[in-house]
Amino acid sequence: MERNIPRLLLIHLIFFVLSTPPCAVTTGLRILKVVPISDSSTWAVAQNYCRWYHSDLITIRNQQEADKYAPYEGWIGLYLNTSSWEWKWSRGDERATFFNWDSNVPDGDEHQQCVLKDKSSPKWQNKKCSDSHPFLCDEGLILVQEKKTWEQALVHCRQLEAAGSTTRYQLAVLSEPNDNLMDTETIRLNANTYEVWVGLRFLAGDWLWMSPNTPVRSNLPQCPAEQQHCGALVPDNTEWKIMSCSEKRNFLCSRTPTK
Template sequence: MSSDQISTFSFLFSAQLQCACDCRYLVENMRREICILVPLLLLLPPVCGQVSRLRPNVTFHKYLMNWTQAQLYCRENHTDLVTIRNETENLDKFHGWIGLYRENTSSDWKWSRGDEIATYFPWKNDHPKDGENCAFTKEDGKQWLATKCESHNQFMCYEENLVLVKENKTWEDALMHCRTLEAVDQSKPATDYQNHRYDLATLLTVDDLTFAQETAQEAPHEVWTGLRYLAGQWVWVGGEPGPPKNINSCPTQRFCGILRKNGSLDIRDCMQKRFFLCYKKPSS
């Protein structure tokens, strides 16, 4: 990696990896001990200019359904009806049912996905009204309206590609959790070889890191990623290219990669317990 490339990406990785090691190599019949200082930057060069594969994918459906039917369709064919938490996520290209609903007039508004309490409401004037408990957007997508859930509308589903699991687990237990979330071939266990749809998250691009950082804000501390030191090199367990194969580093313990809440990557003992990020593997 050139000095210009290192300068370009240095703002992403403030921490350096210092390995106290006792590595023995046989070179021309001579044994020697080597201690190596390896910047984490050199292990993880992000790819610039690429859109994150981790952000949700929104699909617009023109079928006319009531809110409950649309919710069921999205859950069977995607992840759920779309969730919109802030102005940045608000959609101006599509219109129809969104995942926002309430049980009755006195109830909190919630999102269909996980029954998360909603906090962002760009309602059109005079909305919502009594008895109107499901939300939809009009053509411009900027303002929301409420209507009876039995009404028929087009709707928007989304695919969730990155999941923050709010359970404290070791790195290996976190890996197993991700890989058992969903099977590629539903007729076989997700634990079968290469039959897992999810894995511990791989963060290849700058936007991957940015979106993962946003997602990790809900965690109390840093979170596990799919980075692991194996067989003398750093690898992403999902199999994606990324860390160079010729980095000479030799941690004295089992080290795995974490994402800090400030967006930087670092390493920790794999036996520590923390929240973790699972991601949906790209289709081959």
């Protein structure tokens, strides 16, 4: 009988019963998680898509990040701001201080103001923004280095908003714990708890993500032990761990798609 309750209703019920104080400005450590989009688009369309469904086009700030995401291709968030003639990142118009240019790039062509990470090379190339290419979005994960129960973490994420925007967050909805597109090393080095909460919850006989229509692909126990009904990520082992929801842990928040 319990299993007949619609999943979407269960998720909305959790949101309803937990009180939601006024929103707070986003705090925590930003964690890079790349979402490759194979559809070819202009840079501006790619930027709008990433901001709508994820967070923004990716920002790459050092060689370690550039090497990690070298196998993937597409537009990145770097563009030439023609007001100041500076290279900036899409997220917050942050001035770029790291570059991974290909040889003889940029070539000075004032019409090539957007940056592509080509599949054939880990280096970057400047291209016309009106060209169509795949692109790389940033999921917009936030590591909150506070210890809270699963329910407290859920409320905390829902309170977050990006300063000056209507962006909202939720407990992180991920695909698999060993997702090599997520920077688990930064989580491991900066979390002050061994596990971090994610938006995985056992309800009405099923494991659910706190987001509609998000499947759970991992082999989780069909009958978890009493009170072991909340899911956490173990960055050291890149695996899910089932825990009591009353335990207090750091947690990951992710942006709620604007759909």
